[in-house]
Each structure stands twice: as structure tokens, then as C-alpha cells.
Amino acid sequence: MRIRYGIIGVGGHGRNRHLLPLTKLRDKVEIIAVADINKERCEEVAYQFKIKCYTDYMDMIEKESLDAVSIVTPTGLHSKIAMDVLNKKVNVLVDKPLGSNLDEVLNVVRTAKHKGLKLMVGYWSRFSSALQFGKEIVDKDLLGEPYMAYGYLVRRRGIPGIPTFIDKRLSGGRGALLDIGCYIIDNLLTLLKFRKPISVIGKTYTKFGNKKDEIKFNWGNWDIENFSLEDYATGFVKLEKDISMILEVGWAANVSHAEERSYIRVLGDKGGIEGNGNEAILDISFHGRTDNFLVDMKPVIKKKEDMSYEMVKSFVESVLENKEPPITGYESVILHSIIDGIYKSSEEDREIRIVIPEI
Numbered sequence: 001m002r003i004r005y006g007i008i009g010v011g012g013h014g015r016n017r018h019l020l021p022l023t024k025l026r027d028k029v030e031i032i033a034v035a036d037i038n039k040e041r042c043e044e045v046a047y048q049f050k051i052k053c054y055t056d057y058m059d060m061i062e063k064e065s066l067d068a069v070s071i072v073t074p075t076g077l078h079s080k081i082a083m084d085v086l087n088k089k090v091n092v093l094v095d096k097p098l099g100s101n102l103d104e105v106l107n108v109v110r111t112a113k114h115k116g117l118k119l120m121v122g123y124w125s126r127f128s129s130a131l132q133f134g135k136e137i138v139d140k141d142l143l144g145e146p147y148m149a150y151g152y153l154v155r156r157r158g159i160p161g162i163p164t165f166i167d168k169r170l171s172g173g174r175g176a177l178l179d180i181g182c183y184i185i186d187n188l189l190t191l192l193k194f195r196k197p198i199s200v201i202g203k204t205y206t207k208f209g210n211k212k213d214e215i216k217f218n219w220g221n222w223d224i225e226n227f228s229l230e231d232y233a234t235g236f237v238k239l240e241k242d243i244s245m246i247l248e249v250g251w252a253a254n255v256s257h258a259e260e261r262s263y264i265r266v267l268g269d270k271g272g273i274e275g276n277g278n279e280a281i282l283d284i285s286f287h288g289r290t291d292n293f294l295v296d297m298k299p300v301i302k303k304k305e306d307m308s309y310e311m312v313k314s315f316v317e318s319v320l321e322n323k324e325p326p327i328t329g330y331e332s333v334i335l336h337s338i339i340d341g342i343y344k345s346s347e348e349d350r351e352i353r354i355v356i357p358e359i
């Protein structure tokens, strides 16, 4: 049996990281149509992939009896479109982040649960072998009790100066912390088994996006008068079981590395994990000891990994086999509690207590 599939939003990510990998799953998926408000782009993609084009996603949902869709529009539209789709009884794979804020995320997660539909969040970075190795270390209790997690994801100059990421309505009114901070938090929480946060203190900064002479160093072009999003953020999070988490995220910063770079470290009382990469962790190591020696361990990882393919495949299988997707909406409730907490702490200049809502 094959499921009937549609893609909403076929810009860079929708085309390359959803539609293209879905074409490799022809035995499981019949790709029916794409929907995009950009008519020219929609028609071009539809022609290339020999599928239908709709400029209104609701038209596609009403006419095509789809089993599932990917939502790959700008972030500020994710939750509204997800709600519309779920209310028509269609399963959804929503690209990261699931919404602009916790309230939006809760609405989507509760609706999917109430309707008994599959909801998966598109963190392709979860399918990195390096991160999977880290998970195995944790599952086999080689880390022991974790007590400290540090996450860094910073670009030297990478403000994405196109409306999708910096127009307030499209970006969800938030900048680097929401756009790429969600990756580093997701990577750390994956290794911490999504332990609940208790309190957050944080600060956001706008240091580059509001300066005209910075535009040439970054990506795209924008009106500095209308730029009010943060391009840097820091956070200190206390999690259950005495775990500290420190975060540093930036679209732009005066650092030495030219390319986007991430670094994670999780310390436990038996061992520690360190990882590097970009939005995904690509290289990882474990540090522990035997009776008489300190030991370092590294997995052998294939050079080329198709994480987007693994992401769409696992979603499709969860729909076909009626099983829980590997990246759940509830995990996003925890993740967005932290993100909202950092914004609130920065605005109100105080520590924010966090209580995870019931779903």
C-alpha cells in the first residue's frame, strides 16, 4: 500500500529536503501535489516532478484525499497550516520549529492527539549517525548521571536576509534563537532524554542585523530600519535531576570560524560526550575510563549521510504502520518551553520558572 502525499511550501527546503527524498520512496508514497503561494515556483516544481500544483493548500487538501503532508513554509505559518491540515484529518510532518511559540506548539500537539493523527517535527539533524551514537552511549548507561550540557551553534556572518527568516510575520517574530537555537537544544535534549526544564535565565542581542554596513557580509539583503530580531542569544537552563544546560546561539558573531559551527558537550559521572558539526552533529566522541585507563572512543561514520531521506522515510513508515513517529510533538513542548523562557527572561530581566503543561 502507498500513501497519498502532498507538500506545502516548495522553496529551498521543501523541494530539496522533503520532495526530493520522498521520490526515493516510490514503493511507499504516491506524491500527488505541491502547494505554494508562489505560482511560478509551484508550477515549475510540479512540472519537473510530474505532479499537480495548487496555489491554495486548502484546495489541495479538499480535492486530493491525501493521507499525509509536509509543511515547509516559513516558520510563522507552521502552526496555522498544521491546524488546518489536522482538522481535515490529514497526518503532518511539520518542518522545524513546530511553531513560533509554546502556545502555537501546544495547539498543534493537542489537536493531533485529539484527532488521533500522526504529527512529526522535521529535525533532520536527529538522523545523524553521530547523534545516534551519543544516544546509544546514554542508553547503555556509559554516561552515568548527566549533570552538565553545553551547546553552541554560531555563524560568523549568516543572517538569512530573506523575508522567510526576517519578516516578522513569516519568521514568527523571532530570530536566531528560534531559527537555529532549536537545533542545538534538540540535539542536547535528545542526549538528555528530554528531561524537563525547571527554570531559565537568558539574554538576546541584536548587534549586526541593525547595521547597514553588515549587510554585505551576511546572506541576502534587508531593511535595517525594520530589523528588530535577535541575532545572538545565551541561556542557562536548570533541568530536572540537577542538570545545568548552557546555550550560545548566533546568526552572526565575531568568532574565528568562517563557517557555521556547532559544539556540544554532555558530562555525566561515568563519561562525557563531545560533538561538532553544523545544525546536525557530524563528529562525536566519548570520554570515560576503564579500571586503569582514561579512554576515548569514536564511532566510524560514513562520510555521506542522507538525513532528510531518513527523516521522511520514518514519517511515512509511522503513517503506514500506525506507529509513533520518532520525533514527537511533546518533545517540542519541552523545547519551546526553554526557548520561550529565554525570550521572556531577556525581556523581563529575571529568571523564569517553567512548568510543562499537560497535553
Ligand SMILES: NC(=O)c1ccc[n+]([C@@H]2O[C@H](COP(=O)([O-])OP(=O)(O)OC[C@H]3O[C@@H](n4cnc5c(N)ncnc54)[C@H](O)[C@@H]3O)[C@@H](O)[C@H]2O)c1
Pocket (backbone or CB within 6 Å): 008, 009, 010, 011, 012, 013, 014, 035, 036, 037, 038, 041, 057, 072, 073, 074, 075, 077, 095, 096, 097, 164, 179
Ligand atoms: N533553508 C534551510 O536550510 C532550512 C533548513 C531547515 C529547515 N528549514 C525550515 O523550512 C522552512 C522553509 O524554509 P526555506 O528555506 O525552504 O524557505 P523558502 O523561503 O525558500 O521557502 C518557503 C516557501 O513557502 C512558500 N509559502 C509561503 N507562504 C505559503 C502559504 N501560505 N502556503 C503555501 N506556501 C507558502 C513560499 O512561497 C516559499 O516557496 C522554515 O520553517 C525553515 O525554518 C529551512
